[in-house]
Amino acid sequence: MERKSTTKARREREKLIRKRHILDCAEAVMEREGIFGLSMDAVAKEAELAKGTLYLYFKNKEEIIAxxxxxxxxxxxxxxxxxxxxxxxxxxxxxxxxxxxxxxxxxxxxxxxxxxxxxxxxxxxxxxxxxxxxxxxxxxxxxxxxxxxxxxxxxxxxxxxxxxxxxxxxxxxxxxxxxxxxxxxxxxxxxxxxxxxxxxxxxxxxxxxx
Amino acid sequence: MERKSTTKARREREKLIRKRHILDCAEAVMEREGIFGLSMDAVAKEAELAKGTLYLYFKNKEEIIAxxxxxxxxxxxxxxxxxxxxxxxxxxxxxxxxxxxxxxxxxxxxxxxxxxxxxxxxxxxxxxxxxxxxxxxxxxxxxxxxxxxxxxxxxxxxxxxxxxxxxxxxxxxxxxxxxxxxxxxxxxxxxxxxxxxxxxxxxxxxxxxx
Amino acid sequence: MERKSTTKARREREKLIRKRHILDCAEAVMEREGIFGLSMDAVAKEAELAKGTLYLYFKNKEEIIAxxxxxxxxxxxxxxxxxxxxxxxxxxxxxxxxxxxxxxxxxxxxxxxxxxxxxxxxxxxxxxxxxxxxxxxxxxxxxxxxxxxxxxxxxxxxxxxxxxxxxxxxxxxxxxxxxxxxxxxxxxxxxxxxxxxxxxxxxxxxxxxx
Amino acid sequence: MERKSTTKARREREKLIRKRHILDCAEAVMEREGIFGLSMDAVAKEAELAKGTLYLYFKNKEEIIAxxxxxxxxxxxxxxxxxxxxxxxxxxxxxxxxxxxxxxxxxxxxxxxxxxxxxxxxxxxxxxxxxxxxxxxxxxxxxxxxxxxxxxxxxxxxxxxxxxxxxxxxxxxxxxxxxxxxxxxxxxxxxxxxxxxxxxxxxxxxxxxx
DNA sequence: TATGAATGAGCGTTCATTCAT
DNA sequence: CATGAATGAACGCTCATTCAT
CATH class of the missing domain: 1.10.357.10 (Tetracycline Repressor, domain 2)
Incomplete structure (x- = not known):
């Protein structure tokens, strides 16, 4: 159980890291293209992730911006x-x-x-x-x-x-x-x-x- | 000739009325959909005009907004x-x-x-x-x-x-x-x-x- | 009758002149915009005629080009x-x-x-x-x-x-x-x-x- | 890992097949409508794909033609x-x-x-x-x-x-x-x-x- | 968990042609 | 004869989101 909890915690941590990574990439895109120029395509590319993956961490584009x-x-x-x-x-x-x-x-x-x-x-x-x-x-x-x-x-x-x-x-x-x-x-x-x-x-x- | 001039003047007037009408419709759309929700499609529909007609009165969407x-x-x-x-x-x-x-x-x-x-x-x-x-x-x-x-x-x-x-x-x-x-x-x-x-x-x- | 014929002839002549004028203008447009850049709008503007008028002299755009x-x-x-x-x-x-x-x-x-x-x-x-x-x-x-x-x-x-x-x-x-x-x-x-x-x-x- | 590599290779292959399929369809459209009659709409329809999908395989229409x-x-x-x-x-x-x-x-x-x-x-x-x-x-x-x-x-x-x-x-x-x-x-x-x-x-x- | 192919409505814009006046 | 307003289908292209794998 403890082990499991640890794994869970690690998972949480990793999830957070990923999330932060995506946000950083979104930021980089915004820096380049302007706030309204942000596109999920560009973020995915910048983050070297599949587009669909972004939606595992963020409900939608709005949430990233928020x-x-x-x-x-x-x-x-x-x-x-x-x-x-x-x-x-x-x-x-x-x-x-x-x-x-x-x-x-x-x-x-x-x-x-x-x-x-x-x-x-x-x-x-x-x-x-x-x-x-x-x-x-x-x-x-x-x-x-x-x-x-x-x-x-x-x-x-x-x-x-x-x-x-x-x-x-x-x-x-x-x-x-x-x-x-x-x-x-x-x-x-x-x-x-x-x-x-x-x-x-x-x-x-x-x-x-x- | 006078007649013609009158006709021309009337045309001018009607053109202005139309323009105003389109602007009013654009306004109505904005009221409904927000400033950034304005689309030429919606304006045309609201004005009961063909999309192409809008471009007889306005160079482009930007001009309407301006x-x-x-x-x-x-x-x-x-x-x-x-x-x-x-x-x-x-x-x-x-x-x-x-x-x-x-x-x-x-x-x-x-x-x-x-x-x-x-x-x-x-x-x-x-x-x-x-x-x-x-x-x-x-x-x-x-x-x-x-x-x-x-x-x-x-x-x-x-x-x-x-x-x-x-x-x-x-x-x-x-x-x-x-x-x-x-x-x-x-x-x-x-x-x-x-x-x-x-x-x-x-x-x-x-x-x-x- | 002779009079009428003369009028008719004059009309023909004038029609031809108009036609030539339109062709000249179409040519000018082509010179500027390229062969495929020819548009009826541009021809009408160049010729200072209404767009509809072009269709009195030419069946369609193809005919002008021909x-x-x-x-x-x-x-x-x-x-x-x-x-x-x-x-x-x-x-x-x-x-x-x-x-x-x-x-x-x-x-x-x-x-x-x-x-x-x-x-x-x-x-x-x-x-x-x-x-x-x-x-x-x-x-x-x-x-x-x-x-x-x-x-x-x-x-x-x-x-x-x-x-x-x-x-x-x-x-x-x-x-x-x-x-x-x-x-x-x-x-x-x-x-x-x-x-x-x-x-x-x-x-x-x-x-x-x- | 080997499995993954195989998957990747298969993906690659399938992508190529799709690309070829689209080109074939574009060809079919051209055959029907002439070279200049080619439109992305028609290609999409012919290929039974959404229009947007074409752009996953080709940058633009020009590229297809090229x-x-x-x-x-x-x-x-x-x-x-x-x-x-x-x-x-x-x-x-x-x-x-x-x-x-x-x-x-x-x-x-x-x-x-x-x-x-x-x-x-x-x-x-x-x-x-x-x-x-x-x-x-x-x-x-x-x-x-x-x-x-x-x-x-x-x-x-x-x-x-x-x-x-x-x-x-x-x-x-x-x-x-x-x-x-x-x-x-x-x-x-x-x-x-x-x-x-x-x-x-x-x-x-x-x-x-x- | 991660993928990425696929979607499809939506965009702004163009333009040859028609037709009521 | 002449007008020019109106049409509306067509265009190439984008992009947030979904979903089968």
Whole structure:
């Protein structure tokens, strides 16, 4: 029985490895072909697996995308942790967190796209994990905002949770704007997009302060 | 000759009507199937026309989408005009404008999606009309922000154009958040999305004020 | 009645002019898009006529192509006349005629293509005029071969008509070879295609001589 | 493991069989509808396969045509080998080779069309196999002409390669003539086309002889 | 568990031809 | 005579998913 359990555990582990492998390959394909260019054919080829095998590990294509989307959020959360760890003051933590968003976009454009695309337009994020990863991010932001508020950085009537949502939504929006209007912005404003982002941070945080 | 001219004019008119009809049908299909669910087959069926006929009025599918997208922006701009017309104070104009965005979203969800989707993700809105409609919106926002600034509502160091971009980007982002997280927000915050939007407006405007 | 007849005649004339105009336009389109790129749409546009109008003058697209094909043959025949007119000796006439074929190909590539394509592959040259134009060419070649034979240039047992057919077929074949294998020939033989053609003429004529 | 290898080999074999089956069906369709009448729909129907399945075996329609074209050339080359094998004298080999061309046309009209059509009008036979099969034919003809020349059958100044090209081009031309003008020729000359071909051979070979 | 052949509806687009006006 | 809007079958091709082995 123990043996069996061990075998089962190994199986589980191997299954997970396979799954991860497939996800990695899907990612590679997306990197090459764009999010919408992902095809099961290409993933199978990249993974050196039969097409049918993919369906043993994932219900359908949607699930692969959802899991990549989840992974992207987990990465982002990790980036948040790292960016804020070195700061003591919660307001500076928050600023650092916001800056890490744009850095994340620069370093992992695909992940950023996955986050912002499905943050903005997905219909059924009923998938437990995806929703969870999303909530984890929110929770982390809320916790920092909360700290900042408790230390008197924000107006006392400010609802920390609400502000976190606003912050998150607005930031995604700014990032999309930067992505789609980069040319226009740099031409029109004669400044790079980092500048714009800096001003956005100033603005939104000032709006929350006393 | 006069007759002929009349005939020609009538033809022109009828052609325009047909075009509008097709666009309406495309809209209906999108309403049903989502933006990406639009197919020429479905449009033809909806319009009770042969598929080939569509191509007499539109170069390709892209053009249909672009024209709907343009139409959506024109509607939005009209909503901006109407919302701001009744206000005298530019700051109140700006507030009214922002409120009109969420009302627009409620009344024309598809149009809102078209605006925000292609604002967020389009590759080549080099199409003259689409780009123009986009710029018209920007210009209108900038003009109001400018007025507000000139009347001393904002910090003197605030760049009106830049702030307009930020405002636009952030607002789209908030709207997307509301769309995709409505359930979570209302559950979590125990408040409706209008409330959230109201606070967003307060926040972002306060951030720009002295 | 006379009046009516005159009107009728004028009508005929005008109809012919229109027809010619359409053919010219079809030719222009072919020149631009290739023989198989010809479309009724393009012809109508080029001719500044409605598409339906084309069908008043031509039964269908095939007929347009057939008539252009006929025209091409008439041009070729004219080229034959001109090339041979300046020669007295029938053998030299024949040589001149053959040379005029390759010059025709260089000067009117489209016409040459029309001649050789439909010489080689048409199924139903039942069209009276096209067949006639083809036969006119044959007849002309035959007449020259005949003269040459009568003057003792060829073996007495040579059937002039038969030789003419062979000459015509072989020449078209050589031209096609030159067209499709130009690169290979010049690379492989280190000589230009005119040289090849010259040797072909020598060869085929020598074969017919005593 | 051995078992697996066997399975793989069987798979390979079956795949080849399927491929051949599709090609056969494509051939059947061509036979019925003409070379240009070939459509993937028709092939799928003929093969009792789904349209998509065809694309598992062939990249696209072009590839099917190219492979049939290659096959036709391989058949022709085989015919050349067989026709010449029984002859000792290179001149007689050459004659036999030429006769085999017209027999090939009679026995495999579609293959003949494929050879002569793409010999005459193809743009990019850069496809490795197709080009190779074409070159193989040329090489074989050249080799025989060379032998004949070396045995003193031809004029010493005759360039064997050049003559081979001429021979090939002219022969294709004659064949096309026979195809498209059969009726006229038999009516006009009161002789069957074989006769014409016989005279052509005499003529062209005599032209090359001393 | 893994395969990969097969599916087949679906896609956007073209174009020769017709016909009511 | 002339129009040009409308047709609709046909085209080559894609791709997520299934299923017998």
């Amino acid at each position: 899991q990549l989307s989840t992974k992207a959020r987990q990465f982002l959360l990790k980036a948040f942790h790292e960016a804020t760890a070195s700061q003591n003051d919660p307001l500076q933590k928050l600023e650092a967190l916001l800056w890490s968003v744009i850095r994340f976009k620069q370093q992992h454009p695909l992940y950023n796209e996955l986050v912002s695309l499905f943050e903005g337009h997905r219909n059924h994020p009923e998938d437990g994990e995806l929703l969870q990863s999303s909530m984890n991010i929110t929770a982390f932001v809320v916790s920092i905002v909360d700290q900042a508020k408790n230390q008197g950085h924000f107006r006392p009537d400010l609802n920390a949770t609400e502000f976190s949502y606003i912050l998150w939504g607005a930031t995604i929006g700014i990032l999309q704007l930067i992505e789609s209007r980069q040319q226009v912005i740099t031409d029109h404003l004669q400044q790079d997009t980092e500048h714009l982002f800096a001003h956005y941070i100033q603005l939104i945080l000032r709006g929350a302060q006393k | 024209q709907l997208s343009t139409k959506a922006r024109q509607f939005l701009l009209k909503a901006f005009h109407e919302a701001t017309a009744s206000q005298n104070d530019p700051l109140q104009k700006l507030e009214a404008l922002l409120w009109s965005v969420i009302r627009f979203k409620q009344q024309h969800p598809l149009y809102n999606e078209l605006v925000s989707l292609f604002e967020g993700h389009r590759n080549h809105p080099e199409d003259g009309e689409l780009l123009q409609s986009s710029m018209n919106i920007t210009a209108f926002v900038v003009s109001i922000v400018d007025q507000a600034k000139n009347q001393g509502h904002f910090r003197p160091d605030l760049n009106a154009t830049e702030f307009s971009y930020i405002l636009w980007g952030a607002t789209i982002g908030i709207l997307q958040l509301i769309e995709s997280r409505q359930q979570v927000i209302t559950d979590h915050l125990q408040q409706d999305t209008e409330h959230l939007f109201a606070h967003y407006i307060q926040l972002i405007l306060r951030g720009a004020q002295k | 008539q252009l094909s006929t025209k091409a043959r008439q041009f070729l025949l004219k080229a034959f006349h001109e090339a041979t007119a300046s020669q007295n000796d029938p053998l030299q006439k024949l040589e001149a005629l053959l040379w005029s074929v390759i010059r025709f190909k260089q000067q009117h590539p489209l016409y040459n293509e029309l001649v050789s394509l439909f010489e080689g592959h048409r199924n139903h040259p039942e069209d009276g005029e096209l067949l006639q134009s083809s036969m006119n060419i044959t007849a002309f070649v035959v007449s020259i071969v005949d003269q040459a034979k009568n003057q003792g240039h060829f073996r007495p047992d040579l059937n002039a008509t038969e030789f003419s057919y062979i000459l015509w077929g072989a020449t078209i074949g050589i031209l096609q070879l030159i067209e499709s294998r130009q690169q290979v020939i010049t690379d492989h033989l280190q000589q230009d295609t005119e040289h090849l053609f010259a040797h072909y003429i020598q060869l085929i004529l020598r074969g017919a001589q005593k | 492979q049939l074209s290659t096959k036709a050339r391989q058949f022709l080359l085989k015919a050349f080998h067989e026709a010449t094998a029984s002859q000792n004298d290179p001149l007689q080999k050459l004659e036999a080779l030429l006769w085999s061309v017209i027999r090939f046309k009679q026995q495999h009209p579609l293959y003949n069309e494929l050879v002569s059509l793409f010999e005459g009008h193809r743009n990019h036979p850069e496809d490795g196999e197709l080009l190779q099969s074409s070159m193989n034919i040329t090489a074989f003809v050249v080799s025989i002409v060379d032998q004949a020349k070396n045995q003193g059958h031809f004029r010493p100044d005759l360039n064997a390669t050049e003559f081979s090209y001429i021979l090939w081009g002219a022969t294709i031309g004659i064949l096309q003539l026979i195809e498209s003008r059969q009726q006229v020729i038999t009516d006009h000359l009161q002789q069957d086309t074989e006769h014409l071909f016989a005279h052509y051979i005499q003529l062209i070979l005599r032209g090359a002889q001393k």
